[in-house]
Amino acid sequence: xxxxxxxxxxxxxxxxxxxxxxxxxxxxxxxxxxxxxxxxxxxxxxxxxxxxxxxxxxxxxxxxxxxxxxxxxxxxxxxxxxxxxxxxxxxxxxxxxxxxxxxxxxxxxxxxxxxxxxxxxxxxxxxxxxxxxxxxxxxxxxxxxxxxxxxxxxxxxxxxxxxxxxxxxxxxxxxxxxxxxxxxxxxxxxxxxxxxxxxxxxxxxxxxxxxxxxxxxxxxxxxxxxxxxxxxxxxxxxxxxxxxxxxxxxxxxxxxxxxxxxxxxxxxxxxxxxxxxxxxxxxxxxxxxxxxxxxxxxxxxxxxxxxxxxxxxxxxxxxxxxxxxxxxxxxxxxxxxxxxxxxxxxxxxxxxxxxxxxxxxxxxxx
Amino acid sequence: xxxxxxxxxxxxxxxxxxxxxxxxxxxxxxxxxxxxxxxxxxxxxxxxxxxxxxxxxxxxxxxxxxxxxxxxxxxxxxxxxxxxxxxxxxxxxxxxxxxxxxxxxxxxxxxxxxxxxxxxxxxxxxxxxxxxxxxxxxxxxxxxxxxxxxxxxxxxxxxxxxxxxxxxxxxxxxxxxxxxxxxxxxxxxxxxxxxxxxxxxxxxxxxxxxxxxxxxxxxxxxxxxxxxxxxxxxxxxxxxxxxxxxxxxxxxxxxxxxxxxxxxxxxxxxxxxxxxxxxxxxxxxxxxxxxxxxxxxxxxxxxxxxxxxxxxxxxxxxxxxxxxxxxxxxxxxxxxxxxxxxxxxxxxxxxxxxxxxxxxxxxxxx
Numbered sequence: 001x002x003x004x005x006x007x008x009x010x011x012x013x014x015x016x017x018x019x020x021x022x023x024x025x026x027x028x029x030x031x032x033x034x035x036x037x038x039x040x041x042x043x044x045x046x047x048x049x050x051x052x053x054x055x056x057x058x059x060x061x062x063x064x065x066x067x068x069x070x071x072x073x074x075x076x077x078x079x080x081x082x083x084x085x086x087x088x089x090x091x092x093x094x095x096x097x098x099x100x101x102x103x104x105x106x107x108x109x110x111x112x113x114x115x116x117x118x119x120x121x122x123x124x125x126x127x128x129x130x131x132x133x134x135x136x137x138x139x140x141x142x143x144x145x146x147x148x149x150x151x152x153x154x155x156x157x158x159x160x161x162x163x164x165x166x167x168x169x170x171x172x173x174x175x176x177x178x179x180x181x182x183x184x185x186x187x188x189x190x191x192x193x194x195x196x197x198x199x200x201x202x203x204x205x206x207x208x209x210x211x212x213x214x215x216x217x218x219x220x221x222x223x224x225x226x227x228x229x230x231x232x233x234x235x236x237x238x239x240x241x242x243x244x245x246x247x248x249x250x251x252x253x254x255x256x257x258x259x260x261x262x263x264x265x266x267x268x269x270x271x272x273x274x275x276x277x278x279x280x281x282x283x284x285x286x287x288x289x290x291x292x293x294x295x296x297x298x299x300x301x302x303x304x305x306x307x308x309x310x311x312x313x314x315x316x317x318x319x320x321x322x323x324x325x326x327x328x329x330x331x332x333x334x335x336x337x338x339x340x341x342x343x344x345x346x347x348x349x350x351x352x353x354x355x356x357x358x359x360x361x362x363x364x365x366x
Numbered sequence: 367x368x369x370x371x372x373x374x375x376x377x378x379x380x381x382x383x384x385x386x387x388x389x390x391x392x393x394x395x396x397x398x399x400x401x402x403x404x405x406x407x408x409x410x411x412x413x414x415x416x417x418x419x420x421x422x423x424x425x426x427x428x429x430x431x432x433x434x435x436x437x438x439x440x441x442x443x444x445x446x447x448x449x450x451x452x453x454x455x456x457x458x459x460x461x462x463x464x465x466x467x468x469x470x471x472x473x474x475x476x477x478x479x480x481x482x483x484x485x486x487x488x489x490x491x492x493x494x495x496x497x498x499x500x501x502x503x504x505x506x507x508x509x510x511x512x513x514x515x516x517x518x519x520x521x522x523x524x525x526x527x528x529x530x531x532x533x534x535x536x537x538x539x540x541x542x543x544x545x546x547x548x549x550x551x552x553x554x555x556x557x558x559x560x561x562x563x564x565x566x567x568x569x570x571x572x573x574x575x576x577x578x579x580x581x582x583x584x585x586x587x588x589x590x591x592x593x594x595x596x597x598x599x600x601x602x603x604x605x606x607x608x609x610x611x612x613x614x615x616x617x618x619x620x621x622x623x624x625x626x627x628x629x630x631x632x633x634x635x636x637x638x639x640x641x642x643x644x645x646x647x648x649x650x651x652x653x654x655x656x657x658x659x660x661x662x663x664x665x666x667x668x669x670x671x672x673x674x675x676x677x678x679x680x681x682x683x684x685x686x687x688x689x690x691x692x693x694x695x696x697x698x699x700x701x702x703x704x705x706x707x708x709x710x711x712x713x714x715x716x717x718x719x720x721x722x723x724x725x726x727x728x729x730x731x732x
Contacts, residue, residue, distance in 0.1 A: 032495070036526055039496030046505030047466075047489075048519055049512035056485035056543065058518045067520025069486045071543045074438045078520045080488040080539055088529055100413075119422035120435045122446040123413075124490070126535055129398070130405030139412030146415035152424045153414055154433025154444045160402055161535070163454055163576075169530050171523075173446055173488055173539035177422065177437045210529075 061186060063274050063365065065113035065263060066176070068184060075178050077116035081106040081265075082124075082171030086209040089239055091167050092220060096134050098241040099170050100141020102206045105242035107174035108149040109263040109317065112245045115185030115253035116176030118151035126159045127168040138170065141241065149246045185253050187260035187275025187320065190347055194259055194320045196272075196281065197329060198344035201316030203292060205242035207266045208311040212238055215300030227295045237292050245317040251336035257325025264312040272318060272353050273365040280350030284357060285343055287314040304358050315344055427552060429640050429731065431479035431629060432542070434550060441544050443482035447472040447631075448490075448537030452575040455605055457533050458586060462500050464607040465536050466507020468572045471608035473540035474515040475629040475683065478611045481551030481619035482542030484517035491524045493534040504536065507607065515612045551619050553626035553641025553686065556713055560625055560686045562638075562647065563695060564710035567682030569658060571608035573632045574677040578604055581666030593661045603658050611683040617702035623691025630678040638684060638719050639731040646716030650723060651709055653680040670724050681710055 050058060059068035059075065066079040083102045090099045108118045123142055125135075135158075146153055151174065159165075178184060204212060216222055216234055223235030230237060245263065252258040260275040272281040289297050289307060293314060297307050307313060319341075321329045326343070333341045353362040416424060425434035425441065432445040449468045456465045474484045489508055491501075501524075512519055517540065525531075544550060570578060582588055582600055589601030596603060611629065618624040626641040638647040655663050655673060659680060663673050673679060685707075687695045692709070699707045719728040 035498065036496040039498040039501040040524060042498040042502035043491075043505040043524070046502060047508045047512075047522075049509050049517075051485070051512070051516040051518045054545070055483060055516045055518065058486065058520060067486065067488065069518065069520055069541075071442065071485050071541075072440045072545070074440045076437065076442060076486075076541065078486060078488055078539070078541060080490055080521065080523050082490070082492065082523065082525055084525055085527055085529055117421060119417070119437055120424065120433065120442075120444060122433065122444055122539055124446055124448070124537065124539075125409075126448065126492075130402040132401065132405040132408040135405040136408035136412060139409040142413045143415050146413075146417070150417040150421045151415075152417045152421065152435065154424060154435055155446065156413075157446050157448065157537075158406060158409070159448055159450055161451055163451055164533055164535050165531055167530055169492055169527070169535070171490065173444070173490075175435075175437075175442065175444060175541060179420070179438070 065110040077176040079110040080173040083206045086206045087168050093235045096137035097141040098239050100138040101145040101241035103170045103172045104145025105244050109245050111176035112249035113261045113263045118149045118176045120152045120154035121174045123156040123172040126165045128162045148244045189259045190276040192349050194347040195326045196345040197319040198315035199317040199338045199341050201312045202243040203240040247336040251332040257322040260320035262318040268309040270362045270365050280348045281353045282348050283345040283355045431476040443542040445476040446539040449572045452572045453534050459601045462503035463507040464605050466504040467511040467607035469536045469538045470511025471610050475611050477542035478615035479627045479629045484515045484542045486518050486520035487540045489522040489538040492531045494528045514610045555625045556642040558715050560713040561692045562711040563685040564681035565683040565704045565707050567678045568609040569606040613702040617698040623688040626686035628684040634675040635719050636728045636731050646714045647719045648714050649711040649721045
């Protein structure tokens with residue numbers, strides 16, 4: 001749960017659906033959401049110190065993907081996130097490179113969401129014990145993620161804390177900037193006629209893994225099996241490294257026709273609510289459940305409402321553009337390495353995120 | 367263990383000392399230091415991507431307290447660290463405000479060590495469950511730390527991950543900058559005649575807690591007892607929040623007579639080795655073991671060598687200055703809130719950190 005940015009990382013309850021056995025709520029799994037909300041509120045009630053201007057001037061962007069601060073003549077964006085429980089899956093499968101990529105991706109994709117160019121990352125690995133093979137794979141993954149994001153490694157911290165951590169907790173913090181007069185892309189300029197483009201994900205990325213693991217079960221055997229229609233095991237599908245959207249943001253952030261970016265991370269389509277409060281995001285062309293997502297829904301008895309607010313459901317990054325810029329934006333995304341970009345919806349008068357073909361509406365982000 | 371900055375967070379083995387019962391090695395406690403070193407090497411062999419100059423230019427400062435990157439017209443310093451196992455002590459005692467202060471202090475004191483002014487912090491809390499009272503206290507502590515550092519909170523991440531974390535793991539990442547033409551203070555200008563000033567700590571700060579907890583034992587009863595000569599319980603003494611040295615760095619970083627800063631964190635006096643390779647740091651006036659430190663040494667049967675490379679031994683921050691600047695530096699530190707600053711040693715020809723009155727020499731940082 002990202003505070004200040006007001007983002008929840010908690011998988012929502014899995015709704016009961018008749019005819020399915022595997023029905024569980026996250027509350028039953030030991031996490032009390034109301035207590036968690038109260039705890040977050042207690043933290044936030046006390047924590048928010050704002051320094052005098054001689055220490056830099058924070059740029060107010062509540063609820064957004066990154067914190068911004070004006071330092072001298074530059075605006076710096078900062079974001080922090082972890083891979084979360086995806087590392088438990090990596091441990092079960094004994095494959096860690098994807099976790100390294102994700103540690104970069106979860107952070108640089110958040111920078112991309114405000115139009116910041118990634119500059120540097122510090123990684124943090126807290127673990128029960130340091131396994132050379134695991135660390136080598138994580139290192140290789142971090143390198144891959146950094147190279148794709150054109151982001152330098154500035155340092156890192158590895159803590160061997162067997163009394164605190166079971167397994168391996170992997171995260172990082174990234175800083176970015178706005179080159180040559182670029183302005184942050186915040187969604188504030190979104191209008192009720194804008195078009196929403198969606199760039200496909202490579203799977204679940206690093207969100208919804210707790211729910212997915214509960215649905216699949218933790219056994220290696222089940223993770224090594226294939227679902228109908230897939231050439232890879234379910235475990236491999238779940239572990240697939242996140243797609244990185246930095247090049248998409250870079251291709252569009254300087255264009256006046258671009259009005260918003262949203263990284264579809266924890267919270268699913270509700271992430272769009274972070275961009276602009278006074279409009280309706282109509283997702284009438286977002287993909288229906290398919291492939292792994294459909295299989296998880298069927299196997300776990302997950303309602304559509306839960307599905308679209310837990311998983312990215314096939315789209316990892318959304319771009320809001322002016323209608324007149326749509327064709328040029330798609331061309332630029334094609335050239336930047338995203339030829340598979342789709343139109344997923346549009347902005348309209350009203351409020352919330354709606355999926356009319358499912359009769360679904362989401363009104364709040366967290 | 368901070369990689370790239372090449373810093374170890376592992377408590378070193380506790381050497382056997384005749385006549386004491388409580389003798390343990392960290393290896394025996396489940397951490398294999400050789401394996402950990404191999405793992406770190408494996409991570410570092412793969413991880414170090416450096417982006418093209420259009421993404422900012424990292425400033426080479428290997429082994430130092432912070433990563434530096436030139437972004438546009440500013441140089442940004444980044445550091446990341448956690449409170450580590452001190453949170454286990456907090457849990458036992460049910461007191462969390464100090465942990466919040468420490469989450470800020472471990473980071474801003476590292477920024478202070480390169481002369482960077484703290485600008486913003488993001489905090490990361492990973493925990494088994496979110497307790498409103500715990501979060502409120504941590505929030506209050508973070509606020510205190512930020513206010514004293516004049517550093518804004520830019521965001522944070524709270525992950526409720528009962529499958530990954532036992533208790534509460536608290537850390538953060540801080541960014542800083544160099545106002546109005548200030549140059550980073552790296553130690554590179556240190557000369558063989560410089561004087562070493564030491565600013566007292568408020569106790570163990572957030573380092574050496576694993577060893578201290580093993581010495582004291584985990585029982586509440588032992589933590590609630592007092593050692594001879596103290597008005598507070600051992601638990602309270604151990605939990606005391608870190609002192610923050612930002613104002614010391616700010617008072618001296620712009621002065622040409624200031625040549626180096628060292629935050630005495632994990633690694634104890636060996637931290638001085640991070641400043642300059644070709645000189646000897648002679649700590650002939652560093653305090654002898656006293657108070658809590660002496661009591662831990664006696665109770666745990668800890669050798670002097672281990673003591674001074676595990677705990678800060680009463681000095682939390684060291685400043686190297688030109689001899690001609692010593693009096694003015696002490697005056698400035700007095701005015702900045704550090705009237706208790708001592709001369710702890712001097713720089714001399716040679717190598718390593720030496721404590722002549724104990725016949726001790728440390729030759730490597732990690």
